[in-house]
Amino acid sequence: MKTQFQAAGAVNGERLLNSFLDLAKINAPSGDEKPIADVLVPRLTEMGFTIQFDEAHKEIGGNCGNLIAWWDGTDSNIPPLFLSTHMDTVLPTAGLTPVIRDGVIYSDGTTILGADDRAALAAYLEGIQAIQESGTPCGPIELILTVYEQPGLVGAKYLDYSKVKSNTGYIFDSSGDVGQIILQGPFSSRIWWEIQGKASHIGLNPEEGISAILIAAQALRNMKLGKVDEETLANIGVIQGGEMTSIIPGTVKLSGEVRSFTADGLQKQIDYMLAEFTKAAEAFGGVANARVEKKYFGFDIPEQAEFVQAAIRAAERIGVKPYLTKTLGGADTNVLSENGLSCITLGLGFRNIHSFQEHISIENLVNTGRYVTALICEWYETHKPN
Incomplete structure (x- = not known):
């Protein structure tokens, strides 16, 4: 029987929701990211990704390095595209009990929800899986999943950039609704x-x-x-x-x-x-x-940049209104940009982060998964041979 979630298209919204709830329950705050990495590695391997870890944790005193995952896609002639987010949460989530009210996901009020940024992790997994299951052509996809982001983008600072193959990508890590495109950071x-x-x-x-x-x-x-x-x-x-x-x-x-x-x-x-x-x-x-x-350092990306225009088209492709903005909030985008990668931050709609009132709507969660697939498709169509 079809559910309300399957109306999202190729993305299986019900699977995405369950994936997010499972990831949110994994207790892996800053410096203790190994439990979430241990879950991600077999899932990504099953999806055809090759996995590398760097040794950033040795600089930080943590138990896990940054995770860099690579999938060849269907067309190696297309420039690779990366998707990035962080694996840590700002506070522990031991005993997290999710509660859904009126289409919005909360914790029970005794922990944070960890939508920052387990929602992005779940959306990346679902969006890529939807691409694979539908046989949609795409170029190589790289995941850059950092540690120790919450205390000040530290994992990205110590990322082994020699292990990164792609140059351009997106980071879903902002409270704006899906369609928010942040071109300037502080x-x-x-x-x-x-x-x-x-x-x-x-x-x-x-x-x-x-x-x-x-x-x-x-x-x-x-x-x-x-x-x-x-x-x-x-x-x-x-x-x-x-x-x-x-x-x-x-x-x-x-x-x-x-x-x-x-x-x-x-x-x-x-x-x-x-x-x-x-x-x-x-x-x-x-x-x-x-x-x-x-x-x-800050970043300031022109609206005319190819990957910005692709993000605008991808939002329109899934029926959400794109809007360009800037923020004084920091994200791994700042550090990745400083190290020569071309990237922007995108909104995925979490609210009241770093508090026990943190929440995210199912609509934003599912739209993030849909946006991931649309970005991959737009990137392919922009670079495929005529």
């Missing part, structure tokens, strides 16, 4: 401060103390954070300091992050924040030491 850096005042006992020699907490408070009070402008975001996310309630704190540590669509905008905000901490420290007679670390 530059990002982290900043760590150590504010030095002078510790003293409040009851014995308070006049000698210089409160590092007050220095930090002064700097933060004068500093514009959050949405700085349309191009730039800044945040102080961690503050640590103090020893005892009776001791004026001599040291405070802070860390934060800046994101901007331009390298100049990023540097301008970093310089401004460094100057505010220095000014506050000098006013109190203290010192502000800072360390800046690049997190990832």
Whole structure:
């Protein structure tokens, strides 16, 4: 008997839903991706993929490297296309119990759902399987499945790019509905401060103390954070300091992050924040030491790029409205682009990620699978001989 899911076309929506629910239940947070890799390897092997792992985990302290899988497709004369996402979740999913209400998939509220980004994994598997089962001609397909993405795109940073054969591809990893095409992503850096005042006992020699907490408070009070402008975001996310309630704190540590669509905008905000901490420290007679670390570079892909136009046509092919946008959110797209791969981020419609209220609609899940097949078809038709 046909179900509502089979109306999606070549993609078997019911199988896709069940695949997602199975993958979501696999507990494999950042650094512990081996359980999900152990499930993916036999499935991909059965589909005709050859599997490689790199040794990124040795740099990270995890238990599994990045997974690179290759399938020849039906026509080796077509340039290969890659699909990428990450295998880790931001929090553990042990004991995950999925709940479906009104066509939307949730957890039971005691864990995250892990749709970020198990939904993409399930859609890739289903979309490619649908291509294979229908005998649709296509070029080689490569999967680049990274580890340790959630803590800051770390797996992609340590990816062994010599193992990657393809140059162009797509990453489904955004909360926009299917049809969202992200052409621009941010530059990002982290900043760590150590504010030095002078510790003293409040009851014995308070006049000698210089409160590092007050220095930090002064700097933060004068500093514009959050949405700085349309191009730039800044945040102080961690503050640590103090020893005892009776001791004026001599040291405070802070860390934060800046994101901007331009390298100049990023540097301008970093310089401004460094100057505010220095000014506050000098006013109190203290010192502000800072360390800046690049997190990832930005990307900016022209709308006219061949693979962008293919993504637009593929969305139209499955009856969803494509829309071009930019985001200050980071994804593996940033790091893969920095390392010479041509790629963009696409929406798949998960919501409230990194929370126990995370959810995704079945419609978006199935449309992601359909979009995968359409992208593969468009790529083939763009490059097949006339």
